[in-house]
Amino acid sequence: MSLLSVKNLRVTFETETGPVQAVRGVSFSLGRERLGIVGESGSGKTMTGRAVLRLIRPPGRIEADEMRFDGIDLMAASEGQMRALRGQRIAMVMQDPKYSLNPVMTVGQQLTEGLRQRDRLGKADAVKRALAALEAVQIRDPERVMTAYPHELSGGMGQRVMIAMMLIPEPDLLIADEPTSALDVTVQAEVLSILDALVRDRGMGLIFISHDLRLVARFCDRVLVMYKGRVVEELAASDLMAAQHPYTRGLLNCLPRIGGSRGPLPGLDRSADWAV
C-alpha cells in the first residue's frame, strides 16, 4: 500500500476578483521513496506540499477526490487528528531558516517544544533527545547551539536545526520545500547530503519540492513536473534528461552548461494549452 495517495487535489483562493486556483487537479502516489516536484514560481508546487498537511489558511480552500496518508483519510480528519499527524508522522522543512525559526525563542526551546508539550517528556530527557538530533545533523557544538537564538546561526546551521527539529519525532513522510534554495552553493551540498543520509537511514518517504531540475534528478527517484497548477509530466528521475513534454524540455534548455555555447539562453515557451 502506498504511504500517500492524492487524487485530483485542488487548492482555491477566494479573492475579490473571483476564485483563483493555485492547484488544479493534481494526482500522485508515494511509497517510501523520494518524489521530486519541480516547476517555476507559481506553478503550485508549494501549495501541493502544504495541502497534504492541510496547512492552507482561509481564504484558501483544499478539495480532493481522495487524499490518504497510511490509510487515514486526510480530507475527513478532524483538526485534532491532523495535529497529531503533523507533529508525529508528517513533517516539513521550509525554504529559509531565517523566517521559519521563531526569532525570539532559543533553538533549544524550539527543539524540545514538541517533546515537552506532546510527549510530556521531562526537561532533561527532552534536552538529551534534542542534543542527539543536533548531532545527527552534524552540528559540532550542540550545547552552544541549543542556547543560541536563530539570528546567531548561519543559514546552513539554521537549516540543519530545522531538519533536526522536524526529524525528532521520526516522521514517516518529510516534505522538503526548497530546503536549500536560500543557502550558499557550498552549504547546499552539505545540507543535502545530511538530508539524503537521514532519509535513507530511516526509510522515510520524501517529497522534495524544488525549481532546480538537476538537483531533483540527482536526489529523487521520481519527478513530477508542474505547470500552472497541473502536473504536465511524470517520469523517473533517470529519464529526466530525455523528457518528452515541451515544457520540461524548455526548463532543461534554460540551464546554462559549462563549456556550452555562450549565446543567449532560450526563453521558456509558456503555452497555455499544456495547463488545460
Place this chain on the structure above:
Amino acid sequence: MTDHPPDTAPSRLFTVARRLGTEMFTLAITLLGLLAMTFLIGRVVPIDPVLSIVGERATQEQYDAVRLALGLDEPLWKQFAIYVGDAVQGDLGTSIRTREPVLTEISRYFPATLELATLATIIGVLVGVPAGVLAATRPGTLADQIVRIVGLMGYSMPVFWLGLVGLLVFYGQLGWVGGPGRLDASYEMMMEFTITQYTGMILIDTALNGNWPMFANAFSHIILPAGLLGYVSMAYISRMTRSFMMNELGQEYITTARVKGMPEWRVIWVHAMRNVLVPLITVIALSYAYLLEGSVLTETIFAWPGLGSYITNALFAADMPAVLGGTVVVGAVFVALNMASDILYRLVDPRAR
C-alpha cells in the same frame, strides 16, 4: 563594528556595563535638554517673576531685594547653572500661590495621577490585548467587527462627554460607583488620622493598613475614571495588537509551529505573542506615559487631585514655578518610561541585545 576578532569579544559584564553607561549618559543629556526648555520658557513668558511674588503695590526697594534674592541680576548662563544645580538637588522652586516647595506639592498630587493611570493601563492591557488577538485570529467575523466598532468609539468619543455621561448613569442613576473625588467626604476626613500613608496611592495605602472599608470606598471612586481612561487606552492597544498579531500570524515560523503539531492556543499565545510583545511594549509604554502626564479633562470632571489639574490650576494662577516644575516632572516621567520600555524591549527581543 569592532576591529578585534569575534572570539576575543569583550566579556558580557563589560558589554552590559558599557551599555548602561551609554544609557545613563543619554538620559542625563535628555534631562538637561528638558531643563533648558523649561528654563527658557520661564524667561520668555511675559510674567514678571518678581512682580508675581511681591505684588503690584511693592516699593522699588522691596522689588530690588526680591530680584536680587532670585538671582535675576546674574548673567543668563549662570542663572541656568543655578537652576540646573537646584533641580539636581530636588529644588524645583517655590510655588507662588502656596509658598510651598513645588516638589513637595507635586509629591502630593502625583500619586493620585499615578494610581489612576496605572489602573487605567492595567484595564487597557487586560482587555485590549485579548480583544486584539481575538480580532486578529478571526478577521472579518462578527467578533472582529465588534472589537473594531468598540475601539472606534473609544477613539472618537470625547473623554469629557464620556465622563459626564458615565457619572450621570453609574453614579447619578444607578449608584453603582462613588462620585467625584478620591473618597467619600467622611472617609476623606478620617484618612489623615487612621491611615499611615506610604505611597500616597489610596488603594495601596488602605490595603497596607488593612482598612478594607476605606479600600472599597476608594475603589468605587477610582473605577469609573480608570475605566474611562482604560477604555481609551484599550481602544488604542486593541487596534495595535490586532495589526501586530495579523502580521506575525502570516510569518513562516508560525507555519513551522503548526507543522510541529502545536495546538492553536500555543501557536498564538506563545509563538506569535512573544513576537507581538516586541512592538507592543512600546505602544503600551507610550499610552501609559500619556496617561501619566495627567489627563486634565478627566481629572477636572472627576475632581481628581492629580498632576493634570495641578498644572492647569497653576497655569491659571500664573504660578510659573509650579507650571515649570510640573513640566519637568512630566518630562522626567516620560523619559524614565521610555528607558524602561527600551530595557524591556531588549529583554523580549534577543536581536536587540
